[in-house]
Amino acid sequence: MNAITSRRSLLQAGGAMLVAFQIGLRPRDAAAWTDKAVAADEVAAFLSIDAQGAVTVFIGKVDMGTGVRTGFMQIAAEELDVPMARIRVVEGDTALTPDQGPTYGSLSIQNGGVALRAACATARRELLTMAADRLGAPVGSLQVTEGAVSGGGRSVTYADLVGGRAFTLKVDANAPIKPPEARRIVGRTVPRVDIPDKVFGRFQYVHDFRLPGMLHGRPVRPPAMGSTAEAVDEASIRDIPGVVRVIHQGAFVGVVAETEWAAIRAAQQLRVRWSDWAGLPDQARIWAHVRATPVAQVQVTLDRGNPAGAIQGAARRVAATYDFAIHSHASMGPSCAVAEFRDGRLTTWSASQATHNLRKQLGMMLGMNIEQVRCIYMEGAGCYGRNGHEDAAADAALLARAVGRPVRVQWMRQDEHGWDPKGPPHLVDLRAGLDAQGNIVGWEADAFIPKGAGGNVDLTAAELGGLPRENQIHPGNIIHNLALPYAFPSIKTTCHRLDTTPFRPSWIRTPGRMQNTYANEAFLDECAAAAGADPVEYRLRVMPADDPRGREVLERVARLANWQTRPSPQRDRTGDILRGRGVTYVKYELVRTYVAAVAEVEVNRRTGDIRVTRFFCAHDCGQMINPDGVKSQVEGNIIHTLSRTLKEELTYDRSTVTSRDWGSYQVITFPEVPEMVIELIDRPAERPWGAGEPAAAIVPSAVTNAIFDATGARLRSVPFTAAKMRAALQGA
Amino acid sequence: MTETVAMMVNGRAATVTVDDPQMPLLYALRNDLGLTGPHYGCGLSQCGACTVHVDGNAVRSCQMPVADAAGKTILTLEGLGTAERPHPLQAAFIAEQAVQCGYCANGMIMESAAFLAKTPRPTEAQVRDALVNNICRCGTHPRVVAAVMRASRG
Ligand code: FES
Ligand code: FES
Helix, strand or coil: CCCEECCHHHHHHHHHHHHHHHCCCCCCCHHHHCCCCCCCCEHHHHEEECCCCCEEEEECCCCCCCCHHHHHHHHHHHHHCCCHHHEEEEECECCCCCCCCCCCCCCHHHHHHHHHHHHHHHHHHHHHHHHHHHHCCCHHHCEEECCEEEECCEEEEHHHHHCCCEECCECCCCCCCCCHHHCCCCCCCCCCCCHHHHHCCCCCCHHHCCCCCCEEEEECCCCCCCCCEEEEEHHHHCCCCCEEEEEEECCEEEEEECCHHHHHHHHHHCEEEECCCCCCCCHHHHHHHHHHCCEEEEEEEEEECCHHHHHHCCCEEEEEEEEECCEECCCCCCCEEEEEEECCEEEEEECCCCHHHHHHHHHHHHCCCHHHEEEEECCCCCCCECCCHHHHHHHHHHHHHHHCCCEEEECCHHHHHHHCCEECCEEEEEEEEECCCCCEEEEEEEEEEECCCCCCCCCHHHHHHCCCCCCCCCCCCCCCCCCCCCCCCCEEEEEEEECCCCCCECCECCCCHHHHHHHHHHHHHHHHHHHCCCHHHHHHHHCCCCCHHHHHHHHHHHHHCCCCCCCCCCCCCCCCEEEEEEEEEEEHHHCCCEEEEEEEEEEECCCCCEEEEEEEEEEECECCCCHHHHHHHHHHHHHHHHHHHHCCCCCECCCCECCCCCCCCCCCCHHHCCEEEEEEECCCCCCECCCCCHHHHCHHHHHHHHHHHHHCCCCCEECCCHHHHHHHHHHC | CCEEEEEEECCEEEEEEECCCCCEHHHHHHHHCCCCCCCCCCCCCCCCCCEEEECCEEEECCCCEHHHHCCCEEECHHHHCCCCCCCHHHHHHHHCCCCCCCCCHHHHHHHHHHHHHHCCCCCHHHHHHHCCCCCCCCCCHHHHHHHHHHHHHC
8 A cells, every 4th residue: 555655745845835825925945846746647636635634636727717616626525525615726836736738628627627536536446445454344335424434333534544645646537436326516506615705805816916025017018019119218207206127128118116006107107219010901901811811721620522512503502701800808807917036936926827838938938947937826807718817927027037026017908908819800701502492412611710729829028028939829729610510411611721810819718619600600590591491490400310419409499598480580670679589509619518599689770789688598518517607607608708799899000909998899788788598408427518618609690690580681790780780781 | 205195994094105196096905005805907997896985985996096085984895894794795796606707896896885875776777787887707797786686685
């Protein structure tokens, strides 16, 4: 029995660090940075149990306001049979947590949680084996209650068995997990552990984190995105008390001051001579620009039969182009980070969704060995992809290195809207051929989207400062869901991966899957209308026979919305307000979470105002860990994406972003949020899939389909503004 | 050049000494008084994240010069209630799980508290209108409305 090491130093190091981190002190010594196991195949990477029986979960996936931390606690509590209150979670700390990849792609539970579950199940099996030994009772006869194992009339606690010592055990992915009927914590709604602190003002966000001796920094961004700072006039801020330093390297300019307000004033007031630059495309001609951009790579994501020939010979042909605007993450809290250099080592605190990657990027930018860099996650404002958190960490690191003291950087609102990476412009051409009965005989889709996938989005400070960086673009896996889950006899879906895109791209909630689903599902609606078919019935016609879960979400949402079977558009065009409903379906990435939705809209024929009045959603993500947590994610997906669909659009001139506040980058407001009816399908015996993104995929198409049903006019350009609606009504 | 501003904050006398009396109250609360319930979201009175009560009214602390707070009574989220003695809205936000990241929650609760003080029995539509200038990016809107309605029922 040597699955538990008695090297006290291991846990001591980890334990000391945790305490140090929690009360905001520095890591104690060099050893503490690397002693704890972080390899993702080690149980100790995920789990420790201290001498009091308290369980610490170490997880590479981070919460970001989704509530997934509570889900991880449920998983550990369930598999180990310990109360939730005895568990705490350490997230995204490169010195302490396994590298489980960035927190994106709706994979936190699906991958991160499943890995944790395996680690806990492995640990439990080990603990039971040890207990059987100790109690002289067979494993099969043992019971576990609140971290105590009993059998043969005696009991022993986890703390007695392993307390304070680290597991030295490989994770066994096949260790038996609790069967659905034995679960008492997983699969039930559990209140989120973070909410009380958040409503009492006690929660510590990264924005609230302070270190002794800490200074405040602000970046001073170029007024034109590609210009460089030719001269910086330090005298221009001499009258501001508390300014410590101006940092200038290429186009990277920053100020550091004793107080936050002094840093803000200095950043505003600093006079810099910037070079001219006007390299952005003309926004009015953005789609022509996209079409003219050189293609770096052509990817065919689905190729079956001969769709070109089928369309050519079809009784009826349909074609349309859909576009989706450039978006900002527009996080509620501007990006923030604290950086400290100490004894040649760098520590950053930020809300990064990918601390292990950030560590490599910072090491590269600063010419440091990554062993000398530690990145710690602290929660920030909700983040729906790779926003500016990593960039703020890079800003803070450059400033902290220059002044030799810890520096906190928080971006101003215009920095966030102006300089966060953007969801790139997305353009899709579609063609279909229908036979005499209206059935689709051929389907072709061509998406024009930037190259690249997931990966490291270059740090702004490195770009501006001319410092080492990967120099690649990474918009996320935006090719997904251009291929469709339907049984068309012939189909070809092609992604034309563009060599460049106007703004530094990154993934924003449901990247590509949402835009592609929007184009596909709206165009499918056009085909249904051409065929004179009911949109639900038309989809069920092409639902593969071997995909009953897909059929079920569609049928359920139709029932939920009291769907009346008839073709679109509806025929009543009297009165100023026209009403309609639209349906959409997605099978996420064609392999996981199923979602179907019905949107109901009202369109004011005179003003073009669009109101989404009700939104119905049926959602199947397999096993649910925390059903109310899933519901909250689905609600968030729908509302966030309605905002993107109806209102959001980055604006820019030839030099820079011009939508740099909430007035010029408008988002959904309370009166615009529809009534929502959500049906979650629980499948406790299935594996859990993601819920943080899939429901976003169905929103824009559900809305445009409903608008078409109401008005007979088809909107094919997001955002669906009143002006576009009026123009479409004139054309209809 | 420094100026000292005295005010009542969460029921206690507080003073802050500042270089610039035009500094927004938000920074005095967060950095000088350690009250990090109110957040910086925009600094432009557009989002609500920084909301506090000044003499009972919901005010955007990001745009109020600290000098203007002299002699005033300030209430922040920390002073509204505690885990032991929660304000009905705080209890309702927990009951409805009306928080995701929670960066907006300060503004949602403080704005709603001032609203309910004047409109104790609102309709849902009135609640939505009262919160029209409070942004949430995570999409907690229906839960926030449900929480305010729950609190209004007492
Ligand atoms: S920070 Fe004050 S309203 Fe946005
Ligand atoms: S909960 Fe995240 S902004 Fe509202």
